[in-house]
Amino acid sequence: MEYHRPVLLQESVEAMAIKQGGVYVDVTFGGGGHSALILSRLTSGKLYGFDQDRDAAEQAARLAGPNFEFVRANFRDLKKYLRLYGVKQVDAVLADLGVSSHQFNVPERGFSTRFDGPLDMRMNPEAGITAKEVLETYSEEQLHRIFGMYGEVKNAKTLARTIVEKRARQPFATISEFKQGISSCTPKGKENKYLAQVFQALRIEVNDEMKALEEMLEQATEVLKPGGRLVVISYHSLEDRLVKNFIAKGRFFGEVEKDLFGNELKPLEAVTRKPIVPSEQELLDNSRSRSAKLRVAVKREKND
Missing domain, CATH: 3.40.50.150 (Vaccinia Virus protein VP39)
Incomplete structure (x- = not known):
């Protein structure tokens, strides 16, 4: 490869x-x-x-x-x-x-929306917080800020609220669970672009x-x-x-x-x-x- x-x-x-x-x-x-x-x-x-x-x-x-x-x-x-x-x-x-x-093509790294894998996204897999921890622990305001600022996601506020509501019932363990959980926020026909923005925001936050x-x-x-x-x-x-x-x-x-x-x-x-x-x-x-x-x-x- x-x-x-x-x-x-x-x-x-x-x-x-x-x-x-x-x-x-x-x-x-x-x-x-x-x-x-x-x-x-x-x-x-x-x-x-x-x-x-x-x-x-x-x-x-x-x-x-x-x-x-x-x-x-x-x-x-x-x-x-x-x-x-x-x-x-x-x-x-x-x-x-x-x-x-290469990082995108290794499912375990969790960078890509194309594969299922853990919600990781750390550039250094031995240090720092994972995307999973961001999604589980950040407040609605913090999530709103990172998706708006780092992903330039149009419906960042709705997305943040959806994540907080969904995780209260069931934490996100994998990429596919996360994508499923936010499917109501994902615009039809523009799924790839939208998810790329969401993942970009998480990656930027995870790696500061x-x-x-x-x-x-x-x-x-x-x-x-x-x-x-x-x-x-x-x-x-x-x-x-x-x-x-x-x-x-x-x-x-x-x-x-x-x-x-x-x-x-x-x-x-x-x-x-x-x-x-x-x-x-x-x-x-x-x-x-x-x-x-x-x-x-x-x-x-x-x-x-």
Whole structure:
């Protein structure tokens, strides 16, 4: 089985402006597709690949060599682990924020609406709360918030109330029980899209993805050398908005800060005004690339 076909592979690695002796980080190693291409361009350089998923660790073993170090950790701990390896500055950081197709294709992981399996959804199956625990313990208000905010689910309030009513009678044990339990909220003819939004919201909450993304972006910016590149591929509007705002303003919400002289205090400069999107050919070859957006930024020199 193919592990995962990397999205915007050439475009994202080109955007990193790789030098043979540079230091690079792929904070979302996954199946190692991007990392393999980066490594092929290094001679004396070094690549650090981060991933909290144990399946990714198995994939990483295939790339073992003096230029590569796999770090089994959440990318929100980027700075801490780079410090452990004695790395203070890097030339580029790549993040591909999609859930790998491999994770979707393993029923036990509970990411996919297509299979029955446990309501898990943890990127690191050895830590944190499961989707089942979220559905069992969150209040109606909390559920309403996550489905509205992270899934952009139209009837989030009704959905939250339905879950609370159903679980009082019978807790949800599996994906199919959950889908059955919320069938009254699922619009006819749009089941797949609706369930994808609901599952996305649960996955983001279970893995604290938005907060982790904010922490990673801030840390990546700190470890980049002046002139270094930040390259991020996102797949839904929530992620893309965070990345776009952070590049444009140096913060996730609100306006850019200025110093006493009116100079903007922001660490990054966008390289492309608009996001790079997949080619017609890639869209035909890989349906998962449909919603992908690639944004590229360069770290500003201190005095520019």
